[in-house]
Amino acid sequence: MSHRLLALTLTCLLGAGFATSEAAEKKKKEEESSGPKLLMTELGKPILDEPFTPESWQKNWGKSWNKGDWQIVGDQLRVAEKAEDGHHPEIGYGAGGPLHNVVVQCKFKYDGAKWMGFGFTDKEHVARIMINDGGFELVKMSGIGGTTKGVKLDRQSMKWEKDRWYTMTIELLGNEIIANIDDQFVLYGSADGLDIDKNRFTMIVGGQYGWYDELKIWEALPNPTWEKKKPALLVQKEKRK
Numbered sequence: 001m002s003h004r005l006l007a008l009t010l011t012c013l014l015g016a017g018f019a020t021s022e023a024a025e026k027k028k029k030e031e032e033s034s035g036p037k038l039l040m041t042e043l044g045k046p047i048l049d050e051p052f053t054p055e056s057w058q059k060n061w062g063k064s065w066n067k068g069d070w071q072i073v074g075d076q077l078r079v080a081e082k083a084e085d086g087h088h089p090e091i092g093y094g095a096g097g098p099l100h101n102v103v104v105q106c107k108f109k110y111d112g113a114k115w116m117g118f119g120f121t122d123k124e125h126v127a128r129i130m131i132n133d134g135g136f137e138l139v140k141m142s143g144i145g146g147t148t149k150g151v152k153l154d155r156q157s158m159k160w161e162k163d164r165w166y167t168m169t170i171e172l173l174g175n176e177i178i179a180n181i182d183d184q185f186v187l188y189g190s191a192d193g194l195d196i197d198k199n200r201f202t203m204i205v206g207g208q209y210g211w212y213d214e215l216k217i218w219e220a221l222p223n224p225t226w227e228k229k230k231p232a233l234l235v236q237k238e239k240r241k
Contacts, residue, residue: 043219172194
């Protein structure tokens with residue numbers, strides 16, 4: 001091969017490699033900057049970015065649980081209920097102070113558990129998004145311990161794939177709440193009692209196993225286009241009844 005042809009070949013290869021690298025970097029930046037797809041809110045300041053490594057688990061959660069078996073497995077959180085505890089596993093995050101209007105995004109895997117979920121609490125339970133064999137639902141909660149009660153706000157029937165990771169996005173603003181899975185299945189509810197400071201965001205599991213990964217929490221800001229989007233969401237909710 002002539003020196004000129006060799007130089008031209010190397011230039012083409014390096015150019016292609018640079019273009020591929022540049023495209024991959026651009027795609028990565030777009031994914032990082034885009035954030036979750038939101039309907040009711042816009043992102044405010046970050047509150048928590050939890051990758052569930054052994055180091056972050058110890059830093060952000062420590063011993064903030066006393067029921068269940070919580071394990072970091074391959075930089076993911078695996079949770080199982082222990083029969084001898086007499087109570088389902090529950091852990092809460094509130095180290096940054098009260099949570100009022102928030103956006104939460106978290107990956108989860110429904111891997112044999114009887115149920116699993118996400119929630120908000122104060123002195124009493126405030127709200128939960130519950131996942132079970134038949135689907136998932138939004139629930140307005142009240143009470144604590146033996147006085148705990150729940151009122152269903154919305155529900156979507158689903159059949160979960162055991163080995164699949166799903167992404168849950170929660171928007172909580174004032175007395176309104178949205179739960180969105182994979183930008184495909186969207187639940188909406190409103191209820192008095194949501195528009196308060198919450199002291200913790202919680203994760204709960206019944207049975208084994210429930211998995212969590214890549215948990216992120218932000219402050220939520222109002223989206224000025226929400227009132228235009230809301231009617232279509234209410235139509236879909238009515239169809240699910």
